[in-house]
Amino acid sequence: MKTHRNIPFFVPHAGCPHCCVFCSQVKITGQRADKDIATESKELRELLENAGDPGGRQSRIAFFGGSFTAIERKRMETLLSIANEYIDKGVASGIRISTRPDCIDSEILKVLKYYRVTEIELGVQSTDDKVLSASERGHTAKDSFKAAELIKNQGFLLGGQMMVGLPGADPVSELQTAKDIVSMSCDEARIYPCVVFANTKLYDMTVAGEYKPLSTEEAVARSADCYCVFLNGKVNVLRVGLHSSESLAEAPFGATHPAIGELVYSKVYENLIAERIGTARGATAKVMFRSGDISMLTGNGGEALKRIKERTCVKEIELIPSDLDRFDIKVTVTNK
Ligand code: SF4
Known part of the structure; x- marks a missing residue:
C-alpha cells in the first residue's frame, strides 16, 4: 500500500486537556512542551526549509506529539499557515495531525480542511471504557466512534492508534479494539505496546504493584495478534512501537525493546505461516x-x-x- 513520507514536527503535550497515566510526551518526543509561538514557528520554518526532496516523493507535514486540535487556536492556525506556505512551495502535498477523539467536532474539521489537512490520526488507544477509565484517558469509546465517523464523512484519511498492555486491558479487549478500529473504516493504524516512563502515574502504579508491565514476549504476542486483525481488515499498519530513543532506553518497565516492531513482524510471519x-x-x-x-x-x-x-x-x-x-x-x- 502506498504511504507518504512524513516531515514530523512535534508539538509535545500541547493543548492536551488531560494527563493519561502512561503519558510522558516530553520523554516520548524528546522535546519540551513550553515553547512560545515565535520559537515554535521558527523551528517549523527551519525544518521545512531543510526538508529536502521537494517535488519528489509525496510528503506530508506531520504534527505529532500532542492533541493538535486542542491547542490554543491562534497557535494551531499559525502552525497550519506556515505548513500551507510550504505546501505552496512544493515541499509537501498535505498535512497530517494527531489528536484525541474528544477534540474533534464539525467546526474544527472545517478549519482543518481549510488549511489543507489531509490525514487525521486518532488516539483511540482502547475501545473498552473500563480500560480508558483505568488509564485516565478522559474520553469514552463512543467519542472515538463519533470522531471517526465525522472525520470519514468529511473525506479525511483516518488513522487509528491503539495501545497494548494498558491498565485493565487483556488480549480480548485489545483484539476488540483492533476490530473496532477496522469497523471505524480507518485507513491506517499504529500499535503501541505500553512503555512505563519514570515520572508518570503508571510508574507509581507499577511500583505500588497496582499495574503489571508487559514483558517483551507478551507485548510481541499481543501486538502481533492485533496486527493480524488489521491485515485481515486491510488497514495499513504504519508502525509498531515507539521510535528507538534515549528516553525509551531509559524507561524502566514495559515494552522497551528497541526493535519491538521487528519482533512483532517476525511473530506475524510466524502466525501466518503456521496457520497456513x-x-x-x-x-x-x-x-x-x-x-x-x-x-x-x-x-x-x-x-x-x-x-x-x-x-x-x-x-x-x-x-x-x-x-x-x-x-x-x-x-x-x-x-x-
Ligand atoms: S491525550 Fe495524549 S498528550 Fe494528552 S495526556 Fe494523553 S497521551 Fe498525553
Missing part, C-alpha cells in the same frame, strides 16, 4: 515470502522457524525469497 500450514506432521513446507524480510524468519537464531516447526510438526521448511509484498506469503505443503 496447519498441522502437517513430518511434511515439508515451501514458503514464498518477501525477500527483504528474510531476517524476520531467520534472525535471532531462527526462532520464528523453530516455533513454526513446533506448532505445525513439519519436518522441513524451505524458504523461497520472492518479490511478494510483506506478509503476502505463498505456502505449499508436501507429505513425503
